[in-house]
Amino acid sequence: MGYSFDVEDVAFLRSATGSSAVAELQKRSLSGSSRMADVAAARKIAGERHAAAALETAMLRGKARSKLDGSGSWLLTDDALQQATASVVARHRAQRLAGRDVHDVTCSIGAELAEIAAVANRCAGSDLDRVRLLMAEHNLHEAGHRVVLAEADALRPITRDAAVVADPARRDDAGRRRWNPADLVPPLDALLEVHAGRDLVVKCAPGLDFDVVPDDAEAEVVSLRGQVREAALWFGELAEPGVRRRASVLDADGSIRTSITDAEPDDCQVDEVREWIVDPDGAIVRAGLVRHYAARHGLAQLDPRIAYLTGQEPPPGVRAFRVVDHGRFNEKALRGLLREHRIGRLEILLRGVDLDPDALRRRLKLKGDRDATVVITRVGDQAMAYLCRAERT
Numbered sequence: 035m036g037y038s039f040d041v042e043d044v045a046f047l048r049s050a051t052g053s054s055a056v057a058e059l060q061k062r063s064l065s066g067s068s069r070m071a072d073v074a075a076a077r078k079i080a081g082e083r084h085a086a087a088a089l090e091t092a093m094l095r096g097k098a099r100s101k102l103d104g105s106g107s108w109l110l111t112d113d114a115l116q117q118a119t120a121s122v123v124a125r126h127r128a129q130r131l132a133g134r135d136v137h138d139v140t141c142s143i144g145a146e147l148a149e150i151a152a153v154a155n156r157c158a159g160s161d162l163d164r165v166r167l168l169m170a171e172h173n174l175h176e177a178g179h180r181v182v183l184a185e186a187d188a189l190r191p192i193t194r195d196a197a198v199v200a201d202p203a204r205r206d207d208a209g210r211r212r213w214n215p216a217d218l219v220p221p222l223d224a225l226l227e228v229h230a231g232r233d234l235v236v237k238c239a240p241g242l243d244f245d246v247v248p249d250d251a252e253a254e255v256v257s258l259r260g261q262v263r264e265a266a267l268w269f270g271e272l273a274e275p276g277v278r279r280r281a282s283v284l285d286a287d288g289s290i291r292t293s294i295t296d297a298e299p300d301d302c303q304v305d306e307v308r309e310w311i312v313d314p315d316g317a318i319v320r321a322g323l324v325r326h327y328a329a330r331h332g333l334a335q336l337d338p339r340i341a342y343l344t345g346q347e348p349p350p351g352v353r354a355f356r357v358v359d360h361g362r363f364n365e366k367a368l369r370g371l372l373r374e375h376r377i378g379r380l381e382i383l384l385r386g387v388d389l390d391p392d393a394l395r396r397r398l399k400l401k402g403d404r405d406a407t408v409v410i411t412r413v414g415d416q417a418m419a420y421l422c423r424a425e426r427t
Contacts, residue, residue: 036090036112043087044168046080047109052088055080059092102145107176109169110143117204118145119237122288123256123263125149127235130272134233135196139188144170144181146201146237151179158193160186189220189228197233197272200225204239226269233270240265240320244279254280257317265320281321291351294323294330302328304335305344311336311355311409311420312343313383337413340386355407355422363387363410363417369398371421376402381424386412 046052058079062072072089080088094115098105103121119127124146132153141147141159143166151157151174159174159181161167167183174181186192188200202218202225218238225236226248240255240262247253252273254266274280276297283292292315302325318327319341328335333345348354359371372380378400382391387410409420 036094037086039087039090039111039165039169041165041168043084044109044165044172046084047087047091048168048172052080052084053107055084055088056091056095059089060095062092064089064093064096104148104177105145105173108143108173111166111169114143114145114166114169117201118143119201120258120263121145121149122284122286123258125152125288126256126282126284126290127237127266128153130235130268131197131199135193136199137193137196138199138201139186139191140199140201140203141170141183142166142201144173144177146199147181148174148177148179150199151177151181156182156196158182158184158196160184160188160192162187189224191228195232197235197270198229199235199237200229201237222267231270233272235269235272236267238265238267240317244322249278252277252280253321254282255317255321256282256284257315258284259286260315262316262320279321279323281315281317281323281327283315283317292318292327294318294326296321296323296326298326299329300325302334302343304338307336307357307360307418307420308334308344309346309357310344310348311357311422312345312348312352313355313409314341314343315352336411336418337386340411340413342385342409342411351426353424353426355409355420355424358406358421358423360418360420363419365394365397368408368419368421372398372400372406372408373402375406375421376404377406378402379405381405381407383407383409384411387417 059076064072076085076089094110095106098110098115101120128149131150133155135156136150136154137158138147139160141161147157147159159170164185167185171183184192202220242265244253252268256263277295279296281294282290285291312333314324314327318324324341328343331349333343336342336344380395380400382395384391407422407424409422411418
């Protein structure tokens with residue numbers, strides 16, 4: 035759960051003495067093996083009262099470096115950093131708020147607000163946690179933004195016409211993720227009731243049950259560098275008319291590689307394997323847009339219940355698998371096929387079958403100097419194996 039900061043800690047960390055102490059600690063390795071020495075150094079540099087706060091801040095800044103742009107001088111808590119949206123993803127979301135007045139009603143340490151403030155007309159932020167508000171004030175100043183901040187409950191509106199951004203807490207006291215919208219803090223239903231009639235975006239975990247999402251929402255699932263990061267529910271004028279589900283696939287620099295919605299056609303075939311197998315990005319799968327993606331690119335499904343697609347030509351810029359051989363899955367037959375092709379390093383991809391890939395790899399007793407990928411998946415009521423070469427198209 036991390037160190038529990040208080041108001042005095044924040045005041046110290048914002049002072050010249052505190053800032054200097056954290057900067058000095060950031061020069062250390064701050065590894066598990068150096069923990070005792072780091073604690074001793076923190077007590078000497080920051081004093082007994084604020085040593086833990088200074089050391090925690092130095093460590094959190096190291097963790098934040100790859101997630102939050104420009105956070106080298108920020109104040110953070112462990113929980114806030116875990117829940118914070120990566121800057122690249124927050125920047126993508128902020129584009130839909132450009133030019134508007136925006137109120138972030140769960141602003142926490144200000145990570146989301148820093149991206150919104152760069153493109154919005156006017157910004158306000160509020161939170162019930164006074165410590166995080168003080169951190170947000172510091173962080174937004176460090177980022178060069180002037181934002182009105184207030185201590186307020188997300189369920190007691192203090193603005194009238196601004197678009198509302200909410201990021202409910204998605205972990206319980208034990209750190210476990212909450213998937214049910216009713217278990218968020220504050221709950222999704224309460225947010226929708228209190229902010230009814232306003233343009234609203236609510237950040238959610240990608241494991242959200244979309245069957246319980248209101249009919250008037252646009253649910254967007256976002257991936258970054260091939261990893262599904264989060265979902266967002268858009269309401270009012272922020273939602274695109276006629277769209278219930280959207281997948282946004284972002285490259286490392288935040289540019290959109292693929293954006294697809296359920297407003298597009300989904301008429302794709304189910305067919306035998308062709309020259310290539312395509313594994314759609316996780317955001318596309320999670321948003322339930324596999325058929326739409328297949329229809330856009332002229333691909334077919336191997337099985338209507340499985341996300342693997344096949345075609346003569348994969349979409350550009352994706353990792354696809356050129357099929358070398360295939361047949362019904364049988365360990366003995368697969369072992370012989372791998373030996374025939376001199377495969378010594380094997381990537382195993384599974385869908386719809388109950389197998390442990392690491393245990394299977396050991397049983398296959400690989401010997402050879404070549405790499406390959408085997409896709410094992412259910413097709414109808416049969417497990418099939420496809421030996422492939424992974425290629426970037």
